[in-house]
Amino acid sequence: MANNLKESHLRRQDAEKSLRPKLQFLKSRGASSSEVIEIVSNVPTILDKKEGKKGNRIRNISVLRELGVPQKLLFSLLISRYQPVCGKEKFEESLKKVVDMGFDPAKSKFVEALHVVYEMSEKTIEEKVNVYKRLGFSEAEIWAIFKKWPYFLKFSEKKIILMFETLKKCGLVEEEIISVLKSRPQCIRSSEQKILDSIEMFLGLGFSRDDFKMMVKRYPCCTAYSGETLRKKFEVLVKMMNWPLEAVVMIPTVLGYSLEKRIVPRSNVIKALMSKGLIGSENPPISSVLVCTDQEFLKRYVMKHDKLVPKLMAIFNRGRVS
Numbered sequence: 001m002a003n004n005l006k007e008s009h010l011r012r013q014d015a016e017k018s019l020r021p022k023l024q025f026l027k028s029r030g031a032s033s034s035e036v037i038e039i040v041s042n043v044p045t046i047l048d049k050k051e052g053k054k055g056n057r058i059r060n061i062s063v064l065r066e067l068g069v070p071q072k073l074l075f076s077l078l079i080s081r082y083q084p085v086c087g088k089e090k091f092e093e094s095l096k097k098v099v100d101m102g103f104d105p106a107k108s109k110f111v112e113a114l115h116v117v118y119e120m121s122e123k124t125i126e127e128k129v130n131v132y133k134r135l136g137f138s139e140a141e142i143w144a145i146f147k148k149w150p151y152f153l154k155f156s157e158k159k160i161i162l163m164f165e166t167l168k169k170c171g172l173v174e175e176e177i178i179s180v181l182k183s184r185p186q187c188i189r190s191s192e193q194k195i196l197d198s199i200e201m202f203l204g205l206g207f208s209r210d211d212f213k214m215m216v217k218r219y220p221c222c223t224a225y226s227g228e229t230l231r232k233k234f235e236v237l238v239k240m241m242n243w244p245l246e247a248v249v250m251i252p253t254v255l256g257y258s259l260e261k262r263i264v265p266r267s268n269v270i271k272a273l274m275s276k277g278l279i280g281s282e283n284p285p286i287s288s289v290l291v292c293t294d295q296e297f298l299k300r301y302v303m304k305h306d307k308l309v310p311k312l313m314a315i316f317n318r319g320r321v322s
Contacts, residue, residue: 056088060088063095073108167180187220211249214252218251218253219256253291262290265315269297276308
C-alpha cells in the first residue's frame with residue numbers, strides 16, 4: 001500500500017515537471033489562464049508537440065485572433081488534421097491570400113478558405129480552376145463561387161465532371177448547370193445515385209421531368225431531401241391543402257421549410273379559417289401562407305380575427321416544436 005502511494009506521488013511529480021513548462025510556454029505566448037485551460041481541454045495534443053511547432057501554433061492563433069477570428073473558429077484550426085496553423089511561411093502565405101481575397105475574419109468562410117489554400121498547392125488549385133473553365137465557367141465565376149463556398153475547389157476532376165453529367169441527366173444544359181452551381185455550389189457533394197433517386201421520387205409523386213428540371217434550377221437543394229421527407233411534405237402541401245403541383249414547381253423552396261414548425265401549423269390555421277368561411281372556399285396562394293415570417297403570417301391570418309385570436313393561436317402553436 002505504501003509503495004503504491006509513493007509511486008503515485010512520484011508520477012504526479014513527473015507530470016507536474018513535464019506539464020508546468022508547457023503550460024508556462026502557452027502563457028508566455030499571450031494566452032490567459034482561462035484560455036490555456038480552454039486550449040488544453042479542446043486540444044490536449046498541443047502539450048505533446050515539439051516546442052517549435054507549438055510556438056508556431058500559438059503565434060499563428062494570436063495573429064488570427066488579432067484579425068478578428070472568433071475563438072470558436074480558432075479551435076477548428078487547432079484540431080485540424082492538416083494543421084494549417086502549425087507552419088510559419090506556409091501559414092503566412094496562405095493567410096495573405098485569404099485576406100487579399102476579401103474574406104471576413106469573423107465568418108466561418110474565412111477559416112474554410114484558409115484550410116483550402118493551406119492544404120492545396122498553387123499547381124493543384126490551378127488544375128482545379130482549369131477543370132471548371134473547360135466546363136464553361138469563367139475565372140471570375142470560379143473565384144466568386146470560391147468566396148461563397150471555399151470547398152468548391154476541393155473536389156477531384158472526376159467528381160466535378162460526374163456532377164456535370166448527372167445534372168445533364170436532370171435535363172439541364174451547360175448554362176443552366178453553371179447557374180445552379182453558382183447559386184448552390186454545395187450540391188456538388190451529392191452523389192449521382194442520390195440525384196437519380198430524387199428524380200424517380202419526384203416522378204412518383206406526380207411531377208414531370210420538366211417540373212423536376214425547373215425545381216432544380218430554382219432550388220438545387222430539392223435533390224437533397226430523403227424520400228420520406230418529401231412524401232410527408234407532399235401529403236400536407238398537395239393532398240391536405242390542395243395546392244397544385246404547379247405551385248410547388250414555381251416555389252420549390254417550400255420543400256425546405258420545416259414540416260413541424262412552419263408547414264403544418266400554418267396549414268392548420270388556414271384550414272380552420274376556411275371551415276368558418278372567413279377566407280373563402282379556396283386556398284390562398286402558397287407564397288402568401290408559407291413564404292413569410294411568423295409575424296407576417298399572424299398579422300395576415302390571425303390578428304385580424306379578434307374573437308378567434310386565442311383559438312387560432314392555440315392551433316398555430318399546437319403543432320410547433322419548440
